[in-house]
Amino acid sequence: MIEVEIEDEAWTAALPAAAALVERAAAAALGPAQGDIVALLTDDAAVRDLNARFRGKDRPTNVLSFPAAGSAAPHLGDLVLAFGVCAAEADAQGKTLADHLSHLTVHGVLHLLGRDHEIAAEAEAMEAEERAILARLGVADPYRSDAADV
Template sequence: METLDIAIEDARWESLDIETLAVDAVTATLNVLGLDSATAEISLLACDDRRIAALNADFRDKAKPTNVLSWPSEERAATRPGADPQPAEPGPDGMIELGDIAIAYDTCAAEAGAAGKEMAHHVTHLIVHGTLHLLGYDHETEPDAALMEGLERKILGKMGLDDPYRED
């Protein structure tokens, strides 16, 4: 991965090796979509619930914590539900600026525990999810959700991880 700028605001992330999880998740996502990870630029903020709640309030008018947030560098949404988004194009320097992701330790840990999942697997899924958002995928409509979840399953499967949407 050429440029994955990671800011760790909550030291608990270091014990999980968030750097390796993030590089692996972003690289796998870009590879499945046929993009060269050496040309991608993403910033990741590994924070806590208090910080992500403030971000969620500022950017989404939802004053509560969430697991992951993403801010694409440009609008890439599909022109119709269930269609692929607009392709990410490199800039003059050959790099593709994708955007920013924030992920909250407290919410991720609570979700992983409640679902009986390994924290590292859940976090990997959420970073894949956030990266797909940066690439223009969303889950606002049923066709869009089906497309995005299908990609998540494919990417995580290639990484040797279980289907995150399977109900046990």
């Protein structure tokens, strides 16, 4: 089950289909894996608070992933996405908010499944997996330097 909670109405004001996009991207990233995910679409202040408390970084970020203890079904973990940061990044990168939200959801779910990007080899593998999932969703490669031209 993928549950989407919308705490900041800016998400639906800018993107009425935000919940459906998150559900679709999360399901694609899960693939055959089993487990529940909760995604919270909130504001920068809420994400800043969580980022400070859990990562020691006193600033908002685009997406936070919180794997459940043991990372086993039924609950895999939670995602939290900040509207202001995501919207600003999409604009700066010449992407639609829908595509950026799909990408960040896929990225976050892969973290819940144990993928990481701390070292170069892990980053390359994770980015390749993201590209493949996003391609199936019809989302352009977010890592291409000319992605804004697509």
